[in-house]
Amino acid sequence: xxxxxxxxxxxxxIPEATIARLPxxxxxxxxxxxxxxxxxxxxxxxxxxxxxxxKLRKDLSHLGSxxxxxxxxxxxxxxxxxxxELGLTQDWPVVIIGVGNLxxxxxxxxxxxSRGFRIAALLDSDPGVVGTVIAGLAVxxxxxxxxxxxxxxxxxxxIATPAGSAxxxxxxxxxxxxxxxxxxxxxxxxxPDGVDVRKVDLSIELQILAFHAQRKASTGRxxxxxxxx
Amino acid sequence: xxxxxxxxxxxxxIPEATIARLPxxxxxxxxxxxxxxxxxxxxxxxxxxxxxxxKLRKDLSHLGSxxxxxxxxxxxxxxxxxxxELGLTQDWPVVIIGVGNLxxxxxxxxxxxSRGFRIAALLDSDPGVVGTVIAGLAVxxxxxxxxxxxxxxxxxxxIATPAGSAxxxxxxxxxxxxxxxxxxxxxxxxxPDGVDVRKVDLSIELQILAFHAQRKASTGRxxxxxxxx
DNA sequence: CGGCTTTTGTGCAAACATTCACAAGGGCGT
DNA sequence: ACGCCCTTGTGAATGTTTGCACAAAAGCCG
Numbered sequence: 001x002x003x004x005x006x007x008x009x010x011x012x013x014i015p016e017a018t019i020a021r022l023p024x025x026x027x028x029x030x031x032x033x034x035x036x037x038x039x040x041x042x043x044x045x046x047x048x049x050x051x052x053x054x055k056l057r058k059d060l061s062h063l064g065s066x067x068x069x070x071x072x073x074x075x076x077x078x079x080x081x082x083x084x085e086l087g088l089t090q091d092w093p094v095v096i097i098g099v100g101n102l103x104x105x106x107x108x109x110x111x112x113x114s115r116g117f118r119i120a121a122l123l124d125s126d127p128g129v130v131g132t133v134i135a136g137l138a139v140x141x142x143x144x145x146x147x148x149x150x151x152x153x154x155x156x157x158x159i160a161t162p163a164g165s166a167x168x169x170x171x172x173x174x175x176x177x178x179x180x181x182x183x184x185x186x187x188x189x190x191x192p193d194g195v196d197v198r199k200v201d202l203s204i205e206l207q208i209l210a211f212h213a214q215r216k217a218s219t220g221r222x223x224x225x226x227x228x229x
Numbered sequence: 230x231x232x233x234x235x236x237x238x239x240x241x242x243i244p245e246a247t248i249a250r251l252p253x254x255x256x257x258x259x260x261x262x263x264x265x266x267x268x269x270x271x272x273x274x275x276x277x278x279x280x281x282x283x284k285l286r287k288d289l290s291h292l293g294s295x296x297x298x299x300x301x302x303x304x305x306x307x308x309x310x311x312x313x314e315l316g317l318t319q320d321w322p323v324v325i326i327g328v329g330n331l332x333x334x335x336x337x338x339x340x341x342x343s344r345g346f347r348i349a350a351l352l353d354s355d356p357g358v359v360g361t362v363i364a365g366l367a368v369x370x371x372x373x374x375x376x377x378x379x380x381x382x383x384x385x386x387x388i389a390t391p392a393g394s395a396x397x398x399x400x401x402x403x404x405x406x407x408x409x410x411x412x413x414x415x416x417x418x419x420x421p422d423g424v425d426v427r428k429v430d431l432s433i434e435l436q437i438l439a440f441h442a443q444r445k446a447s448t449g450r451x452x453x454x455x456x457x458x
Numbered sequence: 459c460g461g462c463t464t465t466t467g468t469g470c471a472a473a474c475a476t477t478c479a480c481a482a483g484g485g486c487g488t
Numbered sequence: 489a490c491g492c493c494c495t496t497g498t499g500a501a502t503g504t505t506t507g508c509a510c511a512a513a514a515g516c517c518g
Contacts, residue, residue, distance in 0.1 A: 017475060019440050023433040027415060041495065050417040054477055054498095061497055069496045070484045086436050087443030094435070101337045105330035111415055111432035116439075155442050156435065179445060180438040186256060186340055188279040196441045198434050203340035205427050206323070206385065207252040207315050209409040210346075212425045213384050214316030216408060246505060270465065283468095283507055290467055298466045298513045 014085070018059040022082050024049045025056065029079045041072035093120035093152040095178075097169045098161035099129055099139050102184055106160060107135040120152035125165070142169070149176040156180045163187045170197075243314075247288040251311050253278045254285065258308045270301035322349035322381040324407075326398045327390035328358055328368050331413055335389055336364040349381035354394070371398070378405040385409045392416045399426075 028048035032040055042060075046053035060066065060073070063085050067073045083089055094112070096103050099122050106112075107122055122134055125142040132139050140148065148154065157173040159166050159181060166185035173181060174195055183189055183199045191197055257277035261269055271289075275282035289295065289302070292314050296302045312318050323341070325332050328351050335341075336351055351363055354371040361368050369377065377383065386402040388395050388410060395414035402410060403424055412418055412428045420426055 015475075019437055020433075022440075023430070023436040024417070026436075028417070042497095043495085048417065050419075052477070054479090055475090057495090057497060058476085065497070067496050068484065069482075070486090070494045072495070085440070087439040088436065090443075092435075092439055092442070101330075101334035105334040106431065108330045109431060111430075112435065115432055115436060117432070117435050155446075156438055158435075180442045182434055182438060188253070188257070188277065194445070196438060196445075198438055200429060200431065200434055201252070201340075202335065202338060202429065203344055203346070204249075204252040205411055205429055206321075206341065206346055206387075207255075207317065207344060208248055209385055209411060209425060209427055210316040210321055211248050211251075211314070213321070213409045214319075216423070216425075217384075244504075271467095272465085281507065283509090284505090286465090286467060287506085294467070296466050297515085299464045299515050301465070 014062045018062055019086075021049070021051065021055075021059055022086055024051075025059070026079065026082045026086070026088075029075055029082065033075050033079060037075055039068075039072045039074055040078075042067070045073065088116045090116065092117050092156055093154045094118065094156045094158060095121045095123060095145070095148060095152075095154050095173075096158045096160060097123050097142065097145070097173070098159065098165075099124045099132075099134060100160065100162070103160035104134055106158060106184075107137065117156075120154050121148040123148070142172075145172055146176045149173070149178060154178060156182070158182045158184070159189075160184045243291045247291055248315075250278070250280065250284075250288055251315055253280075254288070255308065255311045255315070255317075258304055258311065262304050262308060266304055268297075268301045268303055269307075271296070274302070317345045319345065321346050321385055322383045323347065323385045323387060324350045324352060324374070324377060324381075324383050324402075325387045325389060326352050326371065326374075326402070327388065327394075328353045328361075328363060329389065329391070332389035333363055335387060335413075336366065346385075349383050350377040352377070371401075374401055375405045378402070378407060383407060385411070387411045387413070388418075389413045 025045065028045060032045075032048065042057045043053045046056040049056065060078075063081055066078055066081050094117050096106055096119060099107065103122065103124070107119060112119065119135070119137060121144070122137050122139045123142045123145055124130060124139050127141070130139050130141045155178060157178040157180070159169050161169050163185045166183065166187050167189060170181060170183070170189045170191065174191060179194060180196045181189065181191070181198070183197055186201055186203060189197050254274065257274055258269075261274075261277065271286045272282045275285040278285065289307075292310055295307055295310050323346050325335055325348060328336065332351065332353070336348060341348065348364070348366060350373070351366050351368045352371045352374055353359060353368050356370070359368050359370045384407060386407040386409070388398050390398050392414045395412065395416050396418060399410060399412070399418045399420065403420055408423060409425045410418065410420070410427070412426055415430055415432060418426050
């Protein structure tokens with residue numbers, strides 16, 4: 001186990017749970033800005049983001065005091081502050097490994113480009129797809145990984161390969177200098193210290209839903225609770 | 230003391246954090262079973278799942294005492310118990326709304342069928358794709374939603390539409406009787422009480438990575454983490 | 459049969475996260 | 489300028505999750 005625990009309240013003591021919600025707030029803020037709203041209260045923004053308003057205020061308070069009491073938050077200003085905190089004011093070149101169905105979907109996903117993520121290259125080891133053009137980019141062979149990472153200064157890699165080759169792709173990404181990895185393959189990746197891995201597993205989400213669905217189906221009554229003895 | 234001797238039941242009271250990890254354990258167990266391993270210790274399984282062994286034991290203890298002290302856990306037995314707890318011993322028909330790039334990727338994703346999730350129907354409102362065959366299924370028009378849900382007793386819906394039509398699709402799913410929804414559209418869905426929504430947002434995961442990447446770049450202070458959502 | 463080894467299951471405390479409730483403060487009308 | 493209304497920001501309380509550390513089993517061997 002890698003118990004590093006560096007994240008103690010240091011210079012950047014923003015809780016992980018807060019970080020995970022900032023992108024949601026950001027999206028709600030973009031929607032508000034687009035609809036012409038100039039200021040928003042914590043209550044309104046909380047509803048738009050689907051969270052409790054106290055939680056939202058506490059989350060935002062970690063970034064600083066950007067609200068005005070009695071009024072609310074300036075939408076544009078908050079968009080900027082949240083973006084800056086998340087590091088979205090800079091450009092993030094990304095490589096996608098594996099252009100199967102999922103890789104193609106990712107390449108065409110508009111949500112990347114709109115947040116400063118730019119696809120630097122699409123890589124695959126199958127000669128059959130190398131050379132095909134997807135989302136305006138020619139697929140390159142995986143052998144080009146090191147060159148692409150160095151040339152574009154890529155620090156984020158997306159793994160959309162089959163499970164079997166995910167660890168190998170991961171190792172090569174890390175060796176080439178990538179320190180943040182988004183993994184769609186259904187395996188637990190081993191990485192050295194200093195490398196961040198986040199994982200998205202479609203089937204796990206469904207399994208969690210199935211658990212709750214089963215619970216709902218099996219208890220026809222509300223909250224069987226504490227029938228003592 | 231809150232747990233009375235409800236032996237095999239225990240369906241209520243399992244922490245959410247534990248539920249979210251059970252599918253990971255299950256996948257590791259399948260891999261072990263396939264490699265011919267008959268029994269496994271909490272330490273070995275924890276390594277395979279990428280978690281702390283004490284956490285794994287506590288998680289499993291919520292399902293019951295299925296281990297043998299001094300030996301470990303019987304792999305096949307544990308597979309069965311975890312599967313049963315998650316509700317995977319039954320068949321879960323699923324409908325997918327929206328067969329764009331993502332919907333197609335989902336339809337072809339092998340991880341669904343292998344866990345008891347069966348795609349009952351693919352729906353889309355675009356006449357251009359209705360009728361095309363994807364993963365062996367003919368795409369039907371969204372108007373068939375209510376009929377499909379009723380006929381196949383669907384309780385899980387997957388929304389892979391553009392953001393604009395996600396809420397509408399959601400409302401129709403709920404009205405048709407679906408009580409569990411996996412949402413890929415980048416919006417916060419509003420649902421009535423009793424309906425479960427889980428969301429997978431590709432761009433949010435990247436934004437969280439960007440935050441950590443920025444922190445690494447600015448402080449040189451590494452931190453490892455493997456987070457599932 | 460008794461002692462030794464191994465590994466589970468869990469009490470406990472610390473860390474982390476959420477929610478409540480309200481004082482502190484800003485703007486606006488008069 | 490003053491007081492009222494509104495909303496932020498936050499202390500404190502509550503709830504949840506993690507990880508340590510160890511006693512309680514279970515197998516094994518002599």
